[in-house]
Amino acid sequence: MIDVVLCVPSCEGPIRKALEVTGVTPAVASTGRLAEVSALEPAGGFAGAVINAAGFPFTEAMNLCRQLRHRSTPVGPIILLVDHYQLDDLTFREDLFDDFVVGPFDVSELATRLRHRLRRAGNESVAARVVHGDLAMNLETYQATIAGRVMDLTYMEYELLRFLATNPQRVFTRETLLSRVWGYEYYGGARTVDVHVRRLRAKLGEEHAHLIQTVRSVGYRFGVPEREGGD
Amino acid sequence: MIDVVLCVPSCEGPIRKALEVTGVTPAVASTGRLAEVSALEPAGGFAGAVINAAGFPFTEAMNLCRQLRHRSTPVGPIILLVDHYQLDDLTFREDLFDDFVVGPFDVSELATRLRHRLRRAGNESVAARVVHGDLAMNLETYQATIAGRVMDLTYMEYELLRFLATNPQRVFTRETLLSRVWGYEYYGGARTVDVHVRRLRAKLGEEHAHLIQTVRSVGYRFGVPEREGGD
DNA sequence: CGTTGTGTTAACCCCGTGTGAAACTCGTCC
DNA sequence: GGACGAGTTTCACACGGGGTTAACACAACG
Numbered sequence: 001m002i003d004v005v006l007c008v009p010s011c012e013g014p015i016r017k018a019l020e021v022t023g024v025t026p027a028v029a030s031t032g033r034l035a036e037v038s039a040l041e042p043a044g045g046f047a048g049a050v051i052n053a054a055g056f057p058f059t060e061a062m063n064l065c066r067q068l069r070h071r072s073t074p075v076g077p078i079i080l081l082v083d084h085y086q087l088d089d090l091t092f093r094e095d096l097f098d099d100f101v102v103g104p105f106d107v108s109e110l111a112t113r114l115r116h117r118l119r120r121a122g123n124e125s126v127a128a129r130v131v132h133g134d135l136a137m138n139l140e141t142y143q144a145t146i147a148g149r150v151m152d153l154t155y156m157e158y159e160l161l162r163f164l165a166t167n168p169q170r171v172f173t174r175e176t177l178l179s180r181v182w183g184y185e186y187y188g189g190a191r192t193v194d195v196h197v198r199r200l201r202a203k204l205g206e207e208h209a210h211l212i213q214t215v216r217s218v219g220y221r222f223g224v225p226e227r228e229g230g231d
Numbered sequence: 232m233i234d235v236v237l238c239v240p241s242c243e244g245p246i247r248k249a250l251e252v253t254g255v256t257p258a259v260a261s262t263g264r265l266a267e268v269s270a271l272e273p274a275g276g277f278a279g280a281v282i283n284a285a286g287f288p289f290t291e292a293m294n295l296c297r298q299l300r301h302r303s304t305p306v307g308p309i310i311l312l313v314d315h316y317q318l319d320d321l322t323f324r325e326d327l328f329d330d331f332v333v334g335p336f337d338v339s340e341l342a343t344r345l346r347h348r349l350r351r352a353g354n355e356s357v358a359a360r361v362v363h364g365d366l367a368m369n370l371e372t373y374q375a376t377i378a379g380r381v382m383d384l385t386y387m388e389y390e391l392l393r394f395l396a397t398n399p400q401r402v403f404t405r406e407t408l409l410s411r412v413w414g415y416e417y418y419g420g421a422r423t424v425d426v427h428v429r430r431l432r433a434k435l436g437e438e439h440a441h442l443i444q445t446v447r448s449v450g451y452r453f454g455v456p457e458r459e460g461g462d
Numbered sequence: 463c464g465t466t467g468t469g470t471t472a473a474c475c476c477c478g479t480g481t482g483a484a485a486c487t488c489g490t491c492c
Numbered sequence: 493g494g495a496c497g498a499g500t501t502t503c504a505c506a507c508g509g510g511g512t513t514a515a516c517a518c519a520a521c522g
Binding site: 154155156157188189191192195196216 | 477478479480481482487488489
Binding site: 194195214 | 498499500501502503
């Protein structure tokens with residue numbers, strides 16, 4: 001399951017970067033009205049919220065915090081982005097938020113705080129992922145699932161599939177794959193790639209084997225087959 | 232009653248100012264040895280701790296955090312002072328501290344965080360137990376049980392198992408484990424991890440040995456090898 | 463002193479990986 | 493259309509390197 005973090009009123013620059021690094025998906029609510037927020041909410045609720053009180057009337061931000069806290073389905077940790085001059089306003093409002101960052105916002109600090117709060121809230125599944133159709137690869141657990149079934153991949157198989165899946169629809173020659181997946185100074189036969197593709201297709205299973213397509217006399221491509229000539 | 236906050240290794244400049252503003256009394260421990268710390272402790276225990284990891288060997292600071300957390304009379308919130316380049320080192324150590332400030336240290340931010348954590352203290356508690364399947368670890372008494380049976384773990388075994396169990400499903404390289412569990416940079420000796428894993432597996436017993444899985448040419452992972460949240 | 467915990471070294475074992483050859487498929491040329 | 497060849501799939505096997513294991517060295521502690 002992918003964690004969704006509420007962002008108000010926007011998710012630009014360092015904020016988006018920090019969310020990416022942490023491995024969570026932003027849901028942007030520009031106004032911060034409860035109705036708008038609720039419409040964005042995933043089934044399991046938000047994993048957390050990042051509220052930029054610096055680009056927002058401060059009392060509105062506080063109201064939003066209060067409302068989020070009082071909902072029936074509770075939101076995860078609330079992180080406030082504030083300017084330095086707003087620090088005093090936080091006093092006696094400690095219960096409305098869980099952490100805060102002082103601008104100018106730094107990507108690593110923001111990411112560290114996000115991770116800190118999410119993990120302290122018992123959220124284990126903060127992890128970078130590659131998801132493409134029925135295929136999901138968790139980069140931190142080294143596990144890949146196809147249509148929910150765990151694939152038991154070896155190291156090289158995993159690396160190859162990861163490379164292909166992170167560049168869907170693109171065709172790679174065997175030489176490119178060898179240099180990018182195996183290493184730049186790898187010296188070996190091009191047949192190696194074929195065999196690994198074959199093993200991957202076998203583990204993907206009959207119905208998903210076509211996810212890796214052969215482009216004759218060129219190389220291999222990952223993704224659902226497209227119509228020829230449309231690309 | 233006056234709140235006393237432990238300060239390591241010193242309490243100068245903005246730190247002292249922030250403590251004054253917040254209205255708490257500092258107790259300075261220059262070395263951070265547990266004996267020195269205990270001598271300073273007031274009857275009711277420390278209200279919190281401010282540990283300057285920037286002016287301190289980082290792993291020593293982490294060890295101090297760990298020891299403070301494991302004491303019978305618990306310390307209040309632990310706030311870490313770090314330099315920007317140390318942010319990455321905080322990952323996977325989220326349980327050891329409650330908040331942090333990135334240098335150069337600003338008086339108002341530090342004071343705000345102190346106040347925030349002190350007022351929130353009691354509301355949130357660090358899990359004193361780690362439970363994962365048949366494994367239960369009591370972080371205060373250093374006891375671990377597997378399927379009800381007490382495991383007689385040594386310090387390092389316990390720390391390694393705790394680290395793995397608090398980050399289930401995630402794969403760690405031997406280097407990461409060495410730096411995060413052992414705490415210092417290691418020269419050679421990656422086999423050390425293997426041996427400790429082997430000893431842990433032996434103490435887990437035949438039927439639970441698989442709780443620590445080997446991910447070939449990557450590292451080790453804790454957890455049941457079942458399907459993950461892929462859908 | 464013995465005991466216990468911890469890290470190192472080296473032998474052993476096994477799995478993943480790469481390779482060559484055979485079988486097969488597809489496109490092309492006569 | 494059939495023959496041919498280039499490209500691809502499939503298979504079996506050998507090798508090497510990573511992992512496991514046991515035994516040892518050494519420090520800390522009583």
